[in-house]
Amino acid sequence: MRRTPDGRVVVRVWFADYPFQTYDGRPFLDPVRDRAEEFGRAHPDYLIEVTGHPFPAMAEEVARAAEPPDVAGYYASASRLALDTLDRDGLPMFTSVERAVAGREEILGEPVVLNDLEPALREAYTGRGGELLSQPFSVTTFLLYANMDLLRAAGITEIPRTWAEIAAACQKIGPGSITWPIHGWLVQQAVSAQGGVFADNGNGRDGRANRVELDSPEMLAWVDWCRRLHKDGLYHYTGTQGDWMGNFQAFASGRTAFVVDSSKAAWDLVRTGRGQGFEVGVGPMPRNENAPYAGNPVSGDSLWLARDIDPVTRDGALAFLQYLANPVNAAAWHRAHGFVPVTGTADLLLADQGWFAEHPYQRAGTEQLRSGDGSAAARGPVIGPSAGVNAAMTQALEDVLVRDAVPAERFRQATEEAQRLLDDYNADCDVPRTPSSLSIG
Incomplete structure (x- = not known):
């Protein structure tokens, strides 16, 4: 004491x-x-x-x-x-x-x-x-932010909620109309929302994860959607992985109509939009209309x-x-x-206290989390080398979008890389000591 x-x-x-x-x-x-x-x-x-x-x-x-x-x-x-x-x-x-x-x-x-x-x-x-x-x-959690002025100018009155609705809206609005950071955190959200898991043993929650899977059908569905948006010129990539500020600025300046960002960014994005003369709408992260919604971790x-x-x-x-x-x-x-x-x-x-009446966009994060089903997918993965696994997913997605890598092959390679990281981490835990790899990311 x-x-x-x-x-x-x-x-x-x-x-x-x-x-x-x-x-x-x-x-x-x-x-x-x-x-x-x-x-x-x-x-x-x-x-x-x-x-x-x-x-x-x-x-x-x-x-x-x-x-x-x-x-x-x-x-x-x-x-x-x-x-x-x-x-x-x-x-x-x-x-x-x-x-x-x-x-x-x-x-x-x-x-x-x-x-x-x-x-x-x-x-x-x-x-x-x-x-x-x-x-x-x-x-x-992660949400979708929309420039409602640009949407209305394109004849869109409501924030899109599905991948198909986003693609259709972007086609109406024009090139580079949606952006988000290429980062493992966001990839986790997209896969989990479809009911996809990243590891065995209940996503690493029923016991230590021994196997990882980064080339699941849910992952490849997300990657294919991203790839199509990018090929059609609708997804705006800043050219830098994890470029949260660059994506924020692209949206705040009116260059893009949509951005996917943290729920914590709601206040800043809404106020910035007002300062720039446009209304910001807030909705859930877009979901795969062909998969039951599980939840966002x-x-x-x-x-x-x-x-x-x-x-x-x-x-x-x-x-x-x-x-x-x-x-x-x-x-x-x-x-x-x-x-x-x-x-x-x-x-x-x-x-x-009237807080949400004055700031209705601040309810979106709670509403999204409450809509999850409590499954292992919705709760997210529990994996030791999460920073390295996120990096593997991030690099693989960039390679598909920018270097035209074949999605299934590239994410199979990412799985192999992540598996080596997991094997090394677990081996480190086989003896009674703190693992040497303690990176958070």
């Missing part, structure tokens, strides 16, 4: 930090630091020590820390890394949040919110034993609780997690950054 000179118990919480500001221009983690100070005033026996860390480096920094944190925020795709990180005794670094709560309805007077989490979020972070492994904090960060901490520090950490996610604070985090409200009660509070 760590204490301050005046005897307060120190709870060390590491949050993923991002180069974003709040809507009112403050540093990304300022609202969290405010909550930590409030919690300390309400619980004077505790000091919540908040530090920010670049999200791609979180797993590496936790594993190498001489004194690991009591709580650490990992990106959604890094859940397997969190599960496989071991402490100096060769035991798991983290424990299940739900197990630590142990059925309590409140901790240090703070009401437990786990049963109020949005179902898609619980499903995303639930382990094989049915326990909630980590507590979701910053939540996003959750993106963002969740908070993992260290296993080997004393009961007093543990309860301080758990109480702070519940405080962060109580209705008032979860709603405030949404209002600060546009992340999906993590609980149903926070969503209702925002509605009662």
